Amino acid sequence: MWPLLVCSIAGVAIILERTWALQRRRIISPELAAAIERRPATPDQAEAVRILSESDGTVLGRLVQSMFAHASLPKTENVEAMQALARQIVGRMERGLTTLSLIAELGPLLGLLGTVIGMVQLFEDVAKKGLGEPAMISRGIYQALTATMTGLSIAIPALIAYMYLRRRIEVLVLELERYTNELLTRLYRDGH
Secondary structure, three states: OHHHHHHHHHHHHHHHHHHHHOOHHHHOOHHHHHHHHOOOOOHHHHHHHHHHHHOOOOHHHHHHHHHHHOOOOOHHHHHHHHHHHHHHHHHHHOOOHHHHHHHHHHHHHHHHHHHHHHHHHHHHHHHHHOOOOHHHHHHHHHHHHHHHHHHHHHHHHHHHHHHHHHHHHHHHHHHHHHHHHHHHHHHOOOOO
16 A cells, blocks of 8 residues: 555646646746737747747747747747747646556556455465454455455546647647747748
């Protein structure tokens, strides 16, 4: 049961931390997104987006800063620099999800291991004391099944949270891609 308790605590910690870290406002600033959507067609409007991105600590802000930092390069090189940064950022966004997936997979296995250990102990007790004590047999079966139930009770929420967080990251990444592509198109509209 101790490994299941550790899994449970780790799973809850990861779920809470990732849910907090993946809030939309932490990834995509509404002000910066609105400035990009206004379609900065003039150099002054593009400069306003650049200045806004410098004071923006969100993921979108960092991507826009990188885009402007590489604006003197050809578009393909700027895109490559953006993609490299985006891979790093997505890696940070996915932090902890592998562990959460592992918890979802390990929970039932640890529960099953607890069940097997409980049943082995039960049969050992029966071998030593015989079948004369129904309470002993019931207690042993209860303990064994409790381990399985606990493992499943940890794994099911961990799996649900994992799938939710993966989907959340996918949605946010697609939205980031839309904003950065839109801004890149406008910055290089003259064929730079």
